[in-house]
Amino acid sequence: MPPTTPAGRSVVFSQQGGVHPAILGFMAAVILTTLAGTVIQSQFNLAAIQGLGAELSIADWLWVTVQDLGAFSPVYFIIILATFLLAIPAAALAVRLIGSARQGLYMGGTALGLFVALQVIDHLVPMPTLIAATRSLPGMAFMLAAAAAGGWLFAAMTSATRLSQHRNAS
Amino acid sequence: MNRHFWRHSALIVSLCLPLTLLQAHETRIETVAEGLDHPWSLAFLPDGGMLVTERSGQLRRISPEGELQKAPLSGLPDDIHVDSQAGLKDVVLDPEFASNQRLFLSYACGTRRANHTCLARGVLGDGGLTELEEIFRAQPAKAGSAHYGGRIAFLPDHTLLLTIGDGFNYREEAQNKGNHIGSTVRLDRDGNAPADNPFRDDRDARPELYSIGHRNAQGLVYDAQSGRVYSNEHGPKGGDKINLIEAGKNYGWPVITYGVDYTGAQISPLTEKPGMEQPLVDWTPSIAPSGMTLYDGDLFPHWQGDLFSGALAARKVQRVMLEDGQVTGEEALFQELGKRIRDVRTGPDGALYLLTDSRRGEVLRVVPADY
Numbered sequence: 001m002p003p004t005t006p007a008g009r010s011v012v013f014s015q016q017g018g019v020h021p022a023i024l025g026f027m028a029a030v031i032l033t034t035l036a037g038t039v040i041q042s043q044f045n046l047a048a049i050q051g052l053g054a055e056l057s058i059a060d061w062l063w064v065t066v067q068d069l070g071a072f073s074p075v076y077f078i079i080i081l082a083t084f085l086l087a088i089p090a091a092a093l094a095v096r097l098i099g100s101a102r103q104g105l106y107m108g109g110t111a112l113g114l115f116v117a118l119q120v121i122d123h124l125v126p127m128p129t130l131i132a133a134t135r136s137l138p139g140m141a142f143m144l145a146a147a148a149a150g151g152w153l154f155a156a157m158t159s160a161t162r163l164s165q166h167r168n169a170s
Numbered sequence: 171m172n173r174h175f176w177r178h179s180a181l182i183v184s185l186c187l188p189l190t191l192l193q194a195h196e197t198r199i200e201t202v203a204e205g206l207d208h209p210w211s212l213a214f215l216p217d218g219g220m221l222v223t224e225r226s227g228q229l230r231r232i233s234p235e236g237e238l239q240k241a242p243l244s245g246l247p248d249d250i251h252v253d254s255q256a257g258l259k260d261v262v263l264d265p266e267f268a269s270n271q272r273l274f275l276s277y278a279c280g281t282r283r284a285n286h287t288c289l290a291r292g293v294l295g296d297g298g299l300t301e302l303e304e305i306f307r308a309q310p311a312k313a314g315s316a317h318y319g320g321r322i323a324f325l326p327d328h329t330l331l332l333t334i335g336d337g338f339n340y341r342e343e344a345q346n347k348g349n350h351i352g353s354t355v356r357l358d359r360d361g362n363a364p365a366d367n368p369f370r371d372d373r374d375a376r377p378e379l380y381s382i383g384h385r386n387a388q389g390l391v392y393d394a395q396s397g398r399v400y401s402n403e404h405g406p407k408g409g410d411k412i413n414l415i416e417a418g419k420n421y422g423w424p425v426i427t428y429g430v431d432y433t434g435a436q437i438s439p440l441t442e443k444p445g446m447e448q449p450l451v452d453w454t455p456s457i458a459p460s461g462m463t464l465y466d467g468d469l470f471p472h473w474q475g476d477l478f479s480g481a482l483a484a485r486k487v488q489r490v491m492l493e494d495g496q497v498t499g500e501e502a503l504f505q506e507l508g509k510r511i512r513d514v515r516t517g518p519d520g521a522l523y524l525l526t527d528s529r530r531g532e533v534l535r536v537v538p539a540d541y
Contacts (some may be wrong), residue, residue: 041435049438053427059440071434095338125432126254128314128339132431135339 021166025157026088029110033080033150036075039065040142041133048132076131079117080150087113088154103155110151111144118143198541199504202523202533203238206230209531211260211461212515212523216268221294222525222533225257227358229299232533244298251278251285251315259320262290264359265328271295276320276332279304284311287318287334287350289361305361306378308350312337321390321461323399325377329364331356331380331415333401334386341424341437344383347375353414354387354401356380368418373538383421386425389462389479390415398495400450402459405429406437410456411449412477412490415511422446428454451490451497458483460527461513467520469538478503480511482527487511504536 042065050056091109095102118140121130133139157161206225208225215221218234221243227250228242252259257280264272270296279288289306292299317335324330336344336352344352347369355378358364369375389402389412399415409429426440428449442448453459460480465473477490483507491499504511504524512527522536 045431045437046439048342049425049440052342052425054438054440054443056439064436064439065265068434071430071436077434126316128316130436131433132341132435142311145309 018169019164021102021158025154026084028157029088029150029154030077030080030084032153033084033110033114033147034073034077035046035069036146036149037076037080037143038068039137040146041072041076041131042068044136044139046131046165079121080114080147083113083117083147084110084150084154088151091151102159103152106151106155107148108151110154114144114147115140184300184506192213193303196539197536199507199524199537200537201536202236202535203230203232204530204532205238206525206533207529208257208527209292209512209525209533210258211262211513212516212524212525212533213263214518217262218518221261221273222535223258223261224531225252225259227252227258227277229258229261229275235327235426241292241297245292245302246298247275247279247288247290247301247304249275249279249288251280251282253278253282254315254389256285256315256318256335259287259318260322262322262324262330265324267294270355274322274330274359276318276322278315278318278320279307280311282315283313285313285315285330286311289332289357290323291359291361300460305359306332306355306357308334308355309376310349312340312351317386317404319384319387320361321388321401323390323392325356325392325399326394326397327364328359329356331390331392333384333390333403335386336384336423338386341385344423345425347372347379347382347422350376352376352382352384353379354381354384354390356417356440357414376532380417381415381421383423383425384413385423386462387413391462391464391477393464395466395475400462404458404464405454405456407432407434408454408456410453410458410459412451412479413447413481415449418448419447420445421449450495451500453488456483457481457486457488459488460511461515463514463516463524464521465516465522467516467522469520469541470478470522473522478514478522479516480524482512483512485510487522487524489512507534 087109091106094105129135209222210225211223213221220232222230231239259276262274275290279286285309285517292302292303316338319333319335321333332355334350334353340351363377369379370377385403387401387403391400401415402412406429409427424437426443426446460482462479479488486505489501489505510527514524515523517523526532
């Protein structure tokens with residue numbers, strides 16, 4: 001059951017059944033970051049193997065990427081979900097306090113959130129680095145860029161215009 | 171379920187039960203010593219005693235009467251890096267120990283931010299080591315406290331092999347002959363590269379290298395009868411293996427592997443490549459192999475010539491049956507202990523010795539039940 005207001009109106013679903021833009025934006029941001037991050041880390045791992053003299057065909061690149069979407073992305077989804085559950089509300093608070101640079105704050109907040117999450121994970125797990133692509137600066141930068149893209153998507157999907165449209169529709 | 175099912179099941183159980191009981195009673199396991207802090211390696215002294223390394227940086231002595239001496243031996247290296255997988259590793263006696271009382275220790279040295287796999291030698295006295303000298307330090311320094319390798323095995327010419335891990339974060343460097351990461355090195359007893367090492371003529375290669383393309387070899391055995399060298403190593407998630415180690419060969423990591431990363435991510439799409447060696451045994455899913463012995467004792471004649479590898483995650487000893495260097499079968503042993511096995515050794519008495527990996531680790535002795 002979705003949570004309800006005292007008046008009995010759903011905060012998740014409007015009376016017309018539409019999902020609240022914040023929920024929709026959050027899930028879209030998590031999914032975009034998960035999928036983009038998964039594909040990015042595959043390319044970094046494959047580039048490293050190719051850099052060792054292995055000849056990889058396009059089929060190899062596609063096969064690995066698809067495999068990773070199946071096997072790596074569920075793990076990464078959980079990491080991103082947990083990260084964004086903290087990072088997006090924190091960014092929202094920063095937006096309220098600062099009052100400007102809304103998109104930038106969401107982008108920076110999600111990227112910073114992922115960076116902190118990866119540091120914490122690497123500190124807690126037995127291996128020095130859980131996600132191999134984040135061993136290098138470019139790899140880390142691209143993974144954080146994917147998180148920033150998630151933050152941008154959330155900001156776009158929860159803009160004042162979108163929220164106003166949603167309110168009018170409900 | 172019909173009547174035939176139960177009748178057949180009862181028949182199968184009644185046939186299997188005596189066999190199971192026979193296997194269960196084939197061996198007896200005795201505790202030689204306990205209360206060891208993550209024991210890592212075991213060496214047998216000519217007087218009937220033993221030396222045991224603890225990963226936390228101590229070298230312990232067990233008397234010929236089987237008593238663990240309370241005080242650790244003194245004189246160990248003062249820069250042993252103890253953290254996570256880092257610490258004191260192997261202890262191996264010099265082939266001429268009877269005359270020179272010398273032994274060799276492998277260990278992680280340095281700091282968390284800059285550390286190496288190191289090799290030192292010293293002379294064993296009553297209370298500890300003297301004349302301790304670091305004779306080899308794997309290059310370059312690496313950060314993090316994972317994947318050191320650290321197993322030592324002597325060859326008949328009195329040179330030694332030492333396994334060196336890839337440091338986890340440096341896996342691509344296992345293909346780089348310009349460093350020691352992810353390799354087996356061959357050294358003389360002074361720590362120098364012998365003149366007939368396989369990469370000596372390669373100007374881009376480190377002269378100490380014997381084989382490359384390894385992840386984290388934790389077991390190393392020289393078979394005196396066949397002249398073969400066997401090594402086991404940890405894969406990532408899957409891809410644990412036993413390799414037949416030969417001079418100058420490339421064992422493929424991370425270009426070829428049967429494992430995937432712990433996150434499920436693919437490391438490489440390749441499992442084979444020309445110029446890279448296939449394993450003798452692949453363990454997927456992983457068992458996390460540890461110390462290994464080639465059994466050549468008298469107490470278990472049917473085990474002679476077989477490899478016995480400890481398994482940490484799988485909590486067992488994996489017997490690998492060999493015939494002319496080919497694997498003919500495998501058998502899981504001592505699972506009933508439910509303990510992480512760090513090392514397996516063949517004792518001079520023909521018993522199989524096990525080290526269990528915990529903060530209260532043990533030295534166990536396996537003998538025939540009727541011994």
